[in-house]
Amino acid sequence: MSDVLLEPRSAQQSRLGVIxxxxxPMLRSAKALHPYLSQRWRxxxxxxxxxxxxxxxxxxxxPKATPALSRRDTWPPAGGxxxxxxxxxxxxxxxxxxVEIGILQxxxxxxxxxxxxxxxxxxxxxxxxxxxxxxxxxxPRLRAAVSIACDDAEASATEIRRCAARRDFASVFLTPRxxxxxxRKRYWPIYQAAAETxxxxxxxxxxxxxxxxTAGGAPxxxxxxxxxNAIAMQSALASLIFEGVMESFPDLKFIMIEGGFGWAPSCxxxxxxxxxxxxxxxxxxxxxxxxxxxxxxxxxxxxxxxxERPRDLRTICEWIGWDRIVFATDYPHWDMDxxxxxxKVSMTEEQQRMIFNSNARAAYGL
Amino acid sequence: MSAALAAPATExxxxxxxxxxxxxxxxxxxxxxxxxxxxxWREAMVTRxxxxxxxSSYPPGxxxxxxxxxxxxxxxxxxxxxxxxxxxxxxxxxxIGILSCLHGSIAMYSEDMGAALARAVNEWLAxxxxxxxPRLRASVTVCMxxxVQAAAEIERCAADPRFVQVLLLVNGDQPLGRRSLxxxxxxxxxxxxxxxxHAGSVYHHPVTSMGWPSYYVEDYVANAPAFQxxxxxxxTEGVFQKFPELRVVLLESGFTWLPPFLWRVNKTWRxxxxxxxWIDRAPGEIIREQVRFTLQPADAPPGALEPVIEQMGSERMLLFSTDYPHWQFDxxxxxxxGLPEHLVPRIALDNARETYPRLRDxxx
Numbered sequence: 001m002s003d004v005l006l007e008p009r010s011a012q013q014s015r016l017g018v019i020x021x022x023x024x025p026m027l028r029s030a031k032a033l034h035p036y037l038s039q040r041w042r043x044x045x046x047x048x049x050x051x052x053x054x055x056x057x058x059x060x061x062x063p064k065a066t067p068a069l070s071r072r073d074t075w076p077p078a079g080g081x082x083x084x085x086x087x088x089x090x091x092x093x094x095x096x097x098x099v100e101i102g103i104l105q106x107x108x109x110x111x112x113x114x115x116x117x118x119x120x121x122x123x124x125x126x127x128x129x130x131x132x133x134x135x136x137x138x139x140p141r142l143r144a145a146v147s148i149a150c151d152d153a154e155a156s157a158t159e160i161r162r163c164a165a166r167r168d169f170a171s172v173f174l175t176p177r178x179x180x181x182x183x184r185k186r187y188w189p190i191y192q193a194a195a196e197t198x199x200x201x202x203x204x205x206x207x208x209x210x211x212x213x214t215a216g217g218a219p220x221x222x223x224x225x226x227x228x229n230a231i232a233m234q235s236a237l238a239s240l241i242f243e244g245v246m247e248s249f250p251d252l253k254f255i256m257i258e259g260g261f262g263w264a265p266s267c268x269x270x271x272x273x274x275x276x277x278x279x280x281x282x283x284x285x286x287x288x289x290x291x292x293x294x295x296x297x298x299x300x301x302x303x304x305x306x307x308e309r310p311r312d313l314r315t316i317c318e319w320i321g322w323d324r325i326v327f328a329t330d331y332p333h334w335d336m337d338x339x340x341x342x343x344k345v346s347m348t349e350e351q352q353r354m355i356f357n358s359n360a361r362a363a364y365g366l
Numbered sequence: 367m368s369a370a371l372a373a374p375a376t377e378x379x380x381x382x383x384x385x386x387x388x389x390x391x392x393x394x395x396x397x398x399x400x401x402x403x404x405x406x407w408r409e410a411m412v413t414r415x416x417x418x419x420x421x422s423s424y425p426p427g428x429x430x431x432x433x434x435x436x437x438x439x440x441x442x443x444x445x446x447x448x449x450x451x452x453x454x455x456x457x458x459x460x461x462i463g464i465l466s467c468l469h470g471s472i473a474m475y476s477e478d479m480g481a482a483l484a485r486a487v488n489e490w491l492a493x494x495x496x497x498x499x500p501r502l503r504a505s506v507t508v509c510m511x512x513x514v515q516a517a518a519e520i521e522r523c524a525a526d527p528r529f530v531q532v533l534l535l536v537n538g539d540q541p542l543g544r545r546s547l548x549x550x551x552x553x554x555x556x557x558x559x560x561x562x563x564h565a566g567s568v569y570h571h572p573v574t575s576m577g578w579p580s581y582y583v584e585d586y587v588a589n590a591p592a593f594q595x596x597x598x599x600x601x602t603e604g605v606f607q608k609f610p611e612l613r614v615v616l617l618e619s620g621f622t623w624l625p626p627f628l629w630r631v632n633k634t635w636r637x638x639x640x641x642x643x644w645i646d647r648a649p650g651e652i653i654r655e656q657v658r659f660t661l662q663p664a665d666a667p668p669g670a671l672e673p674v675i676e677q678m679g680s681e682r683m684l685l686f687s688t689d690y691p692h693w694q695f696d697x698x699x700x701x702x703x704g705l706p707e708h709l710v711p712r713i714a715l716d717n718a719r720e721t722y723p724r725l726r727d728x729x730x
Contacts, residue, residue: 065638181576181584214595215573215588217540221602223638224541227630228575228598234591235574235584242584262626266674270587270620270665277429277693278583307629308650312677316626319670335637 017100019360022328026083036126052113053210062225074332082332120149136168143170157193164197176236177207183243200253205229233259246292261299265319300328380459384714388687392445393469402486419470423566433693454690473568480509505533517549524557537567543603558723560613565589621659625677660687662694668704
């Protein structure tokens with residue numbers, strides 16, 4: 001088998017239905033959430049707006065590479081920002097890429113980052129109702145992730161149970177930028193509700209929590225913020241293991257989204273090695289971290305790794321396990337992966353089927 | 367594929383006589399530093415009862431802080447000069463060992479107190495370690511919060527050729543590439559001193575981007591993402607362009623995370639290079655030229671070590687270290703199983719001599 005794949009995957013690939021674990025729908029405007037908010041929260045939203053621990057009301061602390069963080073050809077001809085027009089999303093993304101199922105991940109407005117948790121809870125219900133009414137009901141190929149104001153874990157659990165009753169929802173949305181490490185007890189009602197309802201937790205990069213991106217302070221550039229978001233996945237995974245979340249919720253599945261996957265093997269080896277040395281500190285963690293990861297964690301591909309020697313991509317997949325890697329595009333963002341071009345290495349038909357389709361079915365229970 | 371080490375390679379190591387780039391003396395108590403402080407600071411320390419500046423990053427009782435047989439009768443990490451000779455220098459035939467003193471002066475909020483203490487630690491190292499053991503060299507201790515006084519201390523210590531690098535912690539007050547830290551890099555480059563960045567934090571910021579974790583083991587494993595972030599900062603801020611002769615040595619960083627980091631930083635740079643136009647070539651190339659990694663801890667199962675080193679794409683990046691007295695290995699010795707045997711001479715000796723200008727002329 002040749003290492004390098006210079007031509008796009010052609011006919012065979014386009015026949016293969018793709019499960020895309022990361023599609024970003026957008027509100028047409030801030031007021032597009034109004035129909036899903038009570039008058040009290042509409043007024044509040046208009047007067048005070050969303051408030052997060054970040055310097056700017058609308059712009060990003062680390063200004064992105066492109067307007068709306070998006071590919072320049074994704075602005076809908078009928079108006080509105082990228083990701084806001086279902087018809088255009090079908091035409092540009094779902095149809096040509098043969099997306100069989102797409103999982104929606106709502107980044108903006110950021111529900112999780114609201115400092116006013118009452119507003120956050122109201123927004124979470126509104127965002128979830130909006131996802132159903134405007135996306136998953138009109139387009140059965142799309143499924144939603146339950147948006148939650150995770151710092152109010154009890155309200156989040158209630159919202160997860162409300163949404164899980166509908167087939168529209170495929171997972172729960174969290175990020176590795178929570179105000180406390182993801183495994184801390186304050187978040188356990190979320191894991192309890194997800195475990196009970198059988199929804200996996202999708203941990204998508206991003207968010208803002210008032211802590212600097214690095215443990216040595218706030219960086220300067222978007223290039224650091226972009227990469228740093230992927231680096232943050234490592235501590236998120238460590239927290240979920242060492243706090244005992246994976247031990248206590250053995251059937252709960254986690255999908256790490258938009259952090260790539262190259263980091264996973266070395267992170268796992270490190271967790272194993274130092275767990276072995278200091279396991280008496282975390283006596284509630286009964287197994288080597290690698291066993292929990294193998295049992296409960298999936299890694300979404302985008303932004304896909306591009307090793308200097310393409311064959312190293314296969315080595316990484318083997319170390320992780322071909323059955324634990326799920327495909328994601330990140331449409332419509334600038335750094336999205338196209339399934340026809342993303343993997344610069346040849347794969348067997350079976351490996352393709354797993355990464356582009358069947359692994360996600362297992363992870364999300366589709 | 368060359369032969370990989372299966373058994374302890376002590377004889378191989380002894381035949382080479384390695385340079386150990388990461389040794390830790392037990393940090394001094396305040397009473398030990400008083401002779402090296404001026405009258406003002408001596409009085410301040412005594413009247414205010416200032417002591418207990420052990421860094422939170424290495425609680426003395428934690429397993430990582432000292433191997434059980436490297437602890438004294440009271441269970442404290444030994445690491446006095448006699449134990450260091452017997453436990454760290456003699457067993458592997460170590461030719462040269464570089465001391466990095468993990469002392470609280472590096473983490474002081476008060477810049478002047480930090481500078482005074484750092485200076486005292488450096489004097490203490492020179493008088494009580496370097497003067498007594500010709501195999502030893504030392505890193506210059508500085509207070510990270512005040513780069514200007516840090517640069518002055520580097521300047522002062524550089525007159526003593528036994529100081530061979532500058533010591534920073536991976537997590538300071540601000541990302542390591544930031545311009546306000548450049549006086550440190552300027553002084554280091556001018557004197558041929560690599561900047562050694564060691565695991566650990568001044569604890570001025572939470573040790574993860576989600577805040578403070580519950581467990582020490584999380585703090586410890588979080589050093590790897592911290593090193594990745596700080597390496598990214600050094601690259602994006604242009605430190606390696608501004609200081610082309612500077613070498614950065616990552617100490618106790620782990621290195622198995624490097625290949626995927628290289629791939630990611632190269633890819634991100636291709637997409638975002640207009641934001642940082644001073645980066646004139648792929649970051650992976652810059653790292654291979656100017657950044658080095660110590661061997662311990664080697665976070666990989668034996669079978670993965672050789673592929674990882676191949677993925678790193680350079681045989682010149684790893685420097686031998688025991689991380690004494692930190693507990694990174696047992697009877698298998700400091701060369702991890704699975705290390706390609708043909709690399710041992712490079713890792714044990716050649717790479718360090720190429721990295722540290724002040725060690726180039728040591729007798730081999």
